[in-house]
Amino acid sequence: MIRRNFLRGMLGGSAVCVALPWLESTASATGGFPQRFVTWMWANGNRPERWTPMGEGSEWLLSDELMPLMPVKDKVSIVTGLSVLYPNNVPHWSGIGGMLTGAEVGGDDEDWVVHAPTLDQLVAAEVGNGTIYRSLQVGIDTEECFSWNGPNAQNPAEKDPFALYERLFGPTFVEPGSGGLVDPSLGYRRSALDAVMADITRLQNRVGAADRERLEQHLTGVRELELRLARLQDDPPDYEACVRPDSPFPEYPDIDGRPQLIARNAAQNELVAMALACDLTRVVTVQFAKPVGNTLYPDASDGHHNQTHNEPGGQPEVHAITTFCIERFSELVQRLDAIPEGDGTLLDHSICLATTDVSEGRTHSLDEMPVIVAGSGCGNLVMGQHLRYNRLNSNHLGLTLLRGMGLVQGSWGEDAYEVTDGLSELEA
Amino acid sequence: MSTLITLLLACSGPDEGYDAGPEPAVTAPEPALRRLTIRQYQNTVRDLFGEDIVPPSSLEPDATLEGLPSLGAAISSTSPLGVERYEVGAIQLADQRFAGAVDPLPCQPSGVSDTACATAYIEAEGRRIFRRPLSEEEIGQYVGLLTSVASDAADFRAGARFALVAMLQSPAFVYRSEHAAGTLDPFELASRMSYFLWNGPPDEALLAAAEAGELATAEGRSAQVDRMMDDPRFRRGVRDYFIELFQLGGLASLGKDPMVFPNASPELWASAKEQTLYGIEDLVVDRDADYRELMTSRDVWIDRRLAALYGIPAPTLDGFAWATLPEDSGRRGLLGHASVLGLHAHAVSSSATRRGKFMRGTLLCQIVPPPPADVDTSIPEPDDAPTLRDRLQVHQEDPTCAGCHIILDSVGLGLENFDGVGRWRDRENDFPIDPSGVLDGQEFADAVELGAAIASHDNFGPCFADRLASYAIGHLPTDGEEEWIHWLADDFVGNGFHVKRLMRQIAVSDAFAKGGAR
Numbered sequence: 001m002i003r004r005n006f007l008r009g010m011l012g013g014s015a016v017c018v019a020l021p022w023l024e025s026t027a028s029a030t031g032g033f034p035q036r037f038v039t040w041m042w043a044n045g046n047r048p049e050r051w052t053p054m055g056e057g058s059e060w061l062l063s064d065e066l067m068p069l070m071p072v073k074d075k076v077s078i079v080t081g082l083s084v085l086y087p088n089n090v091p092h093w094s095g096i097g098g099m100l101t102g103a104e105v106g107g108d109d110e111d112w113v114v115h116a117p118t119l120d121q122l123v124a125a126e127v128g129n130g131t132i133y134r135s136l137q138v139g140i141d142t143e144e145c146f147s148w149n150g151p152n153a154q155n156p157a158e159k160d161p162f163a164l165y166e167r168l169f170g171p172t173f174v175e176p177g178s179g180g181l182v183d184p185s186l187g188y189r190r191s192a193l194d195a196v197m198a199d200i201t202r203l204q205n206r207v208g209a210a211d212r213e214r215l216e217q218h219l220t221g222v223r224e225l226e227l228r229l230a231r232l233q234d235d236p237p238d239y240e241a242c243v244r245p246d247s248p249f250p251e252y253p254d255i256d257g258r259p260q261l262i263a264r265n266a267a268q269n270e271l272v273a274m275a276l277a278c279d280l281t282r283v284v285t286v287q288f289a290k291p292v293g294n295t296l297y298p299d300a301s302d303g304h305h306n307q308t309h310n311e312p313g314g315q316p317e318v319h320a321i322t323t324f325c326i327e328r329f330s331e332l333v334q335r336l337d338a339i340p341e342g343d344g345t346l347l348d349h350s351i352c353l354a355t356t357d358v359s360e361g362r363t364h365s366l367d368e369m370p371v372i373v374a375g376s377g378c379g380n381l382v383m384g385q386h387l388r389y390n391r392l393n394s395n396h397l398g399l400t401l402l403r404g405m406g407l408v409q410g411s412w413g414e415d416a417y418e419v420t421d422g423l424s425e426l427e428a
Numbered sequence: 429m430s431t432l433i434t435l436l437l438a439c440s441g442p443d444e445g446y447d448a449g450p451e452p453a454v455t456a457p458e459p460a461l462r463r464l465t466i467r468q469y470q471n472t473v474r475d476l477f478g479e480d481i482v483p484p485s486s487l488e489p490d491a492t493l494e495g496l497p498s499l500g501a502a503i504s505s506t507s508p509l510g511v512e513r514y515e516v517g518a519i520q521l522a523d524q525r526f527a528g529a530v531d532p533l534p535c536q537p538s539g540v541s542d543t544a545c546a547t548a549y550i551e552a553e554g555r556r557i558f559r560r561p562l563s564e565e566e567i568g569q570y571v572g573l574l575t576s577v578a579s580d581a582a583d584f585r586a587g588a589r590f591a592l593v594a595m596l597q598s599p600a601f602v603y604r605s606e607h608a609a610g611t612l613d614p615f616e617l618a619s620r621m622s623y624f625l626w627n628g629p630p631d632e633a634l635l636a637a638a639e640a641g642e643l644a645t646a647e648g649r650s651a652q653v654d655r656m657m658d659d660p661r662f663r664r665g666v667r668d669y670f671i672e673l674f675q676l677g678g679l680a681s682l683g684k685d686p687m688v689f690p691n692a693s694p695e696l697w698a699s700a701k702e703q704t705l706y707g708i709e710d711l712v713v714d715r716d717a718d719y720r721e722l723m724t725s726r727d728v729w730i731d732r733r734l735a736a737l738y739g740i741p742a743p744t745l746d747g748f749a750w751a752t753l754p755e756d757s758g759r760r761g762l763l764g765h766a767s768v769l770g771l772h773a774h775a776v777s778s779s780a781t782r783r784g785k786f787m788r789g790t791l792l793c794q795i796v797p798p799p800p801a802d803v804d805t806s807i808p809e810p811d812d813a814p815t816l817r818d819r820l821q822v823h824q825e826d827p828t829c830a831g832c833h834i835i836l837d838s839v840g841l842g843l844e845n846f847d848g849v850g851r852w853r854d855r856e857n858d859f860p861i862d863p864s865g866v867l868d869g870q871e872f873a874d875a876v877e878l879g880a881a882i883a884s885h886d887n888f889g890p891c892f893a894d895r896l897a898s899y900a901i902g903h904l905p906t907d908g909e910e911e912w913i914h915w916l917a918d919d920f921v922g923n924g925f926h927v928k929r930l931m932r933q934i935a936v937s938d939a940f941a942k943g944g945a946r
Contacts, residue, residue, distance in 0.1 A: 108797070111493055134508065143489055155507045156489045163486060188577045189515070192594035195573050199566070199598040203605065208458045214505040215599065221511030257686040296683055296775055303775045
């Protein structure tokens with residue numbers, strides 16, 4: 001009943017920068033580095049008139065709200081003029097749901113429901129199965145995360161930097177080359193999980209279809225955990241850039257009623273970057289703040305969502321908040337770009353999508369959805385561009401990103417808005 | 429909300445002894461597994477292992493349906509992170525259990541392969557954790573786990589500890605199963621009763637009653653309900669229900685701008701929550717009084733912080749005590765509680781719309797749709813319109829907004845004498861506040877009359893019965909259960925709004941006991 005180390009020796013092969021299911025990855029495209037996928041969401045949209053860059057193609061200028069991307073301008077592409085065409089039934093959630101699930105969001109504003117899994121989980125199903133964490137969800141000012149395996153199956157975010165550190169780099173983390181001792185209790189824990197899985201399977205035979213599906217989601221989580229413990233009994237891949245980061249502070253209490261967003265973001269970014277560098281995961285979803293969230297940003301006179309509706313005129317505070325958020329995203333992108341991997345950087349081996357739940361928050365508009373793509377994903381996407389469309393179905397973007405991650409994907413999207421073509425200008 | 433908008437209402441009157449007639453037959457939907465909410469998980473491990481046990485600090489966040497985590501628990505699944513947290517929690521709990529003063533083993537093991545002692549432990553511990561006796565197959569599985577770890581580690585207790593780690597992650601622990609369509613088995617019913625009345629697991633007496641078949645009759649269930657309502661855990665159950673109903677959990681992270689509300693602090697919100705919860709505990713558990721009192725009472729259970737906020741002398745220097753608000757304070761009942769006023773407001777101001785939504789939705793079960801998309805929802809600046817009533821006028825003049833905003837704001841503005849943290853004010857931006865309005869035909873001059881108008885509203889009692897019954901059965905009532913809800917509401921309203929009576933009526937009913945006749 002005790003199982004130990006059976007995977008030892010199976011995990012030595014180098015990962016590669018092609019998005020094949022992990023165990024099949026034997027070829028080497030760019031020196032044996034895995035391809036990563038990051039989704040990054042901020043809340044409540046932007047000020048559209050201060051977002052869209054001047055110029056198109058490779059000749060373009062950063063706008064006010066995109067100015068924080070200056071240091072990485074050549075490694076990002078801005079896509080404007082995309083629309084979520086599904087009915088805007090549930091303000092905010094229809095928008096982020098349309099962007100990331102390619103489907104309508106059902107229900108009403110209190111009890112809405114997604115119809116399909118999110119991009120990050122589609123990618124994780126393909127590229128995440130070889131790593132210790134299939135995917136990671138991280139929150140800066142929220143525990144909610146728009147990451148779904150399907151209806152009613154949400155992946156919550158880890159908001160506490162210290163808890164995230166303990167999870168990723170706590171006692172179970174073995175630094176490459178350190179020859180750390182394998183914890184003998186790992187085998188017992190796996191045996192306990194075997195019993196749990198047997199219990200779940202028995203219960204599945206006694207319940208209705210809906211509960212069987214819910215238990216299947218649970219079982220998937222247990223299987224992942226079991227596999228993770230098995231891998232912890234092995235050495236993780238030996239990447240030069242992988243070191244145990246410094247521990248974050250145990251707490252980041254609010255100061256004068258406001259969250260420490262800059263410090264929290266920096267701490268989480270460092271952990272995310274190192275989790276990717278150490279190949280603990282290849283798929284990360286960051287929720288900076290949640291849709292409809294009322295975060296009190298620095299210097300703002302009211303919560304964010306309130307301000308999008310109540311601030312008059314050109315909404316200078318809403319603009320400042322959007323710019324602040326893009327600055328935080330830029331920090332993550334710069335951090336990924338600072339990690340050398342072979343001839344390039346970790347960012348070059350990644351695709352990062354930054355987006356939000358509406359364009360203009362005041363009207364809940366789903367036209368001109370804000371989109372930033374950072375990192376070419378091993379050269380699969382063309383960076384350094386502003387691509388301008390006219391009310392184009394956002395599902396074209398989703399399909400491009402899935403294909404950019406190497407998924408063999410004929411089409412994407414639900415019902416009338418299913419598409420079979422990506423954004424050709426973005427695809428290399 | 430479910431069925432109440434079209435509810436046929438009973439004549440309400442204070443006279444008790446009203447007979448709502450026999451319980452109607454119901455058709456219930458397919459039962460669903462209910463994941464333990466975070467509160468239930470914490471309560472459960474404390475009841476199982478003692479008050480000193482430290483529950484895991486993080487668990488899968490609750491999902492909600494119509495604001496209630498206990499309803500969301502029946503539709504959501506568990507994420508990989510949730511599974512991971514269950515494992516971390518199970519290990520921490522098992523470590524504490526085996527490091528505690530009380531030996532969890534019922535026997536002295538003769539060696540690492542003492543299967544008799546292993547079986548005795550698994551049977552006893554498993555029955556408590558799974559809230560039912562284990563099957564032969566389960567006993568075999570866990571005894572096998574125990575002895576194999578024990579022999580590998582050369583330590584019987586290590587084996588027992590990891591068997592406990594496994595049981596605490598089992599779906600039999602983290603979900604409450606009600607799998608049999610139409611008939612709950614006695615142990616499923618015992619859990620239904622205990623989580624409804626205690627928000628925790630059945631105790632030995634309740635499991636024994638289930639085992640002896642005593643829960644099959646209304647008399648048997650009634651005897652258990654009597655016993656359970658006299659138990660201190662009933663107070664916890666009542667509190668936990670109202671935390672869900674009024675969403676008081678939000679007070680723990682309520683952010684207010686300190687520049688605007690310097691007196692707001694986490695401590696204030698903790699006090700505000702206690703005021704509301706203890707007030708309800710006193711009303712429901714200790715005095716079993718008319719629930720409408722909650723809307724009209726001048727008696728408040730407060731500490732110095734709240735006394736300062738309410739502008740009255742502190743009744744005690746330490747902790748909490750009862751005080752009576754002055755006749756002319758303008759503050760009465762729940763609508764004057766800082767908890768409700770602070771929660772349903774903005775970080776820098778009050779909110780007639782949010783407060784209106786609380787009164788309409790939570791207290792009266794009236795649906796108010798969200799704002800339509802692609803509509804400019806901004807309101808003018810105070811420079812142009814000094815009071816919130818003036819500013820919200822734009823929503824009443826715009827036909828796209830007026831339909832809903834008239835419904836919400838007309839009542840929400842009745843609480844405008846209370847600012848975003850619940851402090852009294854006569855004026856806003858130096859202009860007098862007009863709190864008068866009309867609630868579904870009932871005129872009110874101010875917050876005091878508004879509270880009374882809600883208490884006497886036709887929906888008030890039936891809405892409460894609907895919410896409580898939904899909580900008890902773990903799903904929104906379906907068409908086949910509508911008559912049962914009407915019957916409960918009728919009895920509640922007809923007999924003077926006694927919450928304990930309503931809880932008893934639910935817990936003893938056939939519909940509750942069977943999970944619906946088929």
